[in-house]
Amino acid sequence: MRRIEVFDTTLRDGEQSAGVNLHRHEKLEIAYQLEAYGVDVMEAGFPASSRGDLESVKEIAGHIKDSVVAGLARSTVADIDAAWEALRGAAAPRLHLFIGTSPIHMEYKFRMTPEQVLESTVAAVRYAKQFFSDIEWSAEDATRSDREFLARVIEAVIREGATVINLPDTVGYTTPSEYADLFRYVQMTVPSIEKVKLSAHCHDDLGMAVINTLSAIGAGVHQFEGTINGIGERAGNVAIEEVALALATRKDVFAAETGLQLAQTVRTSRLVSKLTGMPVPPNKAVVGANAFAHESGIHQDGVLKNKETYEILKPEMIGLSSNSLPIGKHSGRHALRVKCEDLGIKLDEAEFLRLFKAVKELTDKKKLVTDDDIMALAYDTVGLAEQPHYELQSLHVSYSAGSISTTTLELVKPDGEVVREAATGSGSVEAIYHTIERVVGTPLELLDYRIQSTTSGRDSLAEVYVKVAIDGKTGRGRGVDNDVLAASAKAYIDAVNRISMVTQRAVEPVTEA
Structure with missing residues (x-):
């Protein structure tokens, strides 16, 4: 049985999903879960894109011990230096270098001739080899590249010390037979190909990411790349859980397996969905509610x-299994700690005490607190002290059928000032959002609003997800409360906080892979 390595790029390519911007503590929480899931490599981010991303990658690199931690870089000295600054503390660091090799990318995106691309690529790998022993090189838009030129570049980067060669279907263009044939061509044409691992990376623009990935595995690749729940730019990346379960279920066909802890699949999927605000479709393969x-x-x-x-x-x-340790009104700290460990929730002492307080308050309103309740509260309370932010202090909503709704609320501003404001709206939620807009002092546009319950029953917690635009920037927010209106207010405030904390990227958006 052939062992296929799993390269997870949820924290890099996945976070490039429109409107997703994760806090540092959320990225670390996902990284811990990816480690528990058993991914071989996790791409923690793109360090050169912003100081915030560099610091996030550095934090993850310092905590993860059982997975290789990778950082993305363009073929420039500045990007490589930023990646080394972020990854030098990792137990097993990997640099992920890329450059476009298709005619359309070379001409219009890079404004370079093929020879210039080859020269730039060789120089970048040679420079990076001073710092990194493990270098993955990606040919952006490989599936629309000239194969002879691609083979030349691959041979050159292997000569300079690349250890992994990734041929991504960057725009989800190729077909299963074409993709498999590309890998066979490279294996037959590149003299030094036996010295490196081959990697597949597929996007789902035409709905073929899973079958393309499986076809590449059948053609002999050593690694596949994807994201949890298939999130990512445009139509997303291949869903790791779908490929992994296909290999596990049809070993008779693929004769290959991953090292993933498959029992962690649902937990990993739900965590990523909760923190990114991207719901899993009910009919999605493997992890959908209707599966x-x-x-x-x-x-x-x-x-x-x-x-x-x-x-x-x-x-x-x-x-998918039940747990026999319910948390109720009389449960103590020890029981909650055990439950957090079982759910894979990692908290420092201050965060744990905030969670314990929130759970105790919830037990006054419902008899038993479910695993989903605890997870929702945990990710709603951690990281609150990370940096200055708006915080809801009190909320009063006046509503009656056929009349205008009025909201009065108190918000603590990032500088510590407590502001009290009031506004009206045609409905309660609109009134709340008009009031928050007054405090923030900037026009806000609500692009999406969703509400769901953590469990069944009248006493279920409400989770509200919103997508908001401020000055051309979009961000998602999440709010949890036993009251729908309070959850709605918290979600809107969370979106404002996230947008205000996103550092303007110093480089153009990365579309590789």
């Missing part, structure tokens, strides 16, 4: 007689 639901009478009858009639995956395989 193990059977409504048809014929299907139900078959499953009751033998699950294998309609289930090719066992729910337990991906971590």
Whole structure:
């Protein structure tokens, strides 16, 4: 059985999803879970893009011990230096260098001739080799590149010390047979190809990311790259969990497997969905809410007689199982610590005490606190002291059918000043958002508003997700509360905080892979 390595780029390519901007503590929380999931490599970010991203990569590199930590860099000295600053403390650092090799990218994006691209690439790998022993080189838009030229560049970077060669389908253009044939061509044409690992990286613009990745694995690649839940630019990347479960389920066809802890699949998926604010479609393969639901009478009858009639995956395989340690009104700190460990939630002492207080307050309103409640509260309370931010102190909403709604609230501003404001709206949520807009002093545009419950029942927590635009910048926010209106206010404030904390990127958006 061939072992395929998993390169996760949720924290880099995944965060490039429109409107997603993660706090540093959220990135670290995802990194811990990716480590528990068993990914071989996690791409923590693009250090040269901003000081904030560099510091996030550095923090992750300093904490992760069981996975290789990678950072993206263009083929420039400045980018390589920034990556080394961020990754030098990692237990196993990897530099991920890239440059476009397709005619359209070389001519219009880089304004370079093929020979200039080759020269720049060789110089970059040679310079980077002074710092990094592990260098992955990517040919951006490889699937639309001239194969002879691509083979020349690959041979040159291997000669300079590259250890992994990635041929991404950057725009999701290729077909399964074409992609497999590209890897076979490289293996037959490049003399030194046996010295490196080959990697596949697929986007889902035409809905073929999973089958393209599996075709590349069939053609002999050693590593595939993707994201949790398939998030990423445009239509997203290949979903890691889908490829991993396909390999695990059809070993008879692929004769390959990953080292992932598959029982961590659902937990990892839910964490990424919760922190990015990107919901998992109910009918999504493997981790969708309907993946193990059977409504048809014929299907139900078959499953009751033998699950294998309609289930090719066992729910337990991906971590769908009940837990026997409920948290209630009389539970103490120790029980909550154990529960946090079981859920993979990592908190410092101050964060844990805030969570414990929030859980205790919730137990006054509902009998038992579920795992989903704890996760929602945990990711709503951690990192609050990370940097100055707006914070909701009090909220009063007046509403009656057929009349204008009025909101009065108190917000603590980033400088510590407490401001009280009031405004009206055609509905309660609109009134709340008009009031927050007055405090912030900048026009806000609500682009999306979603609400869901953490569990079933009248006492369930409400989770509200919003997407907001301020001065041309967009950001997502999340709010959790047992009251829908309070959750709505918290979500809007969270979006404002995230946008205000995003450092203006010093470089153009990265679209590689």
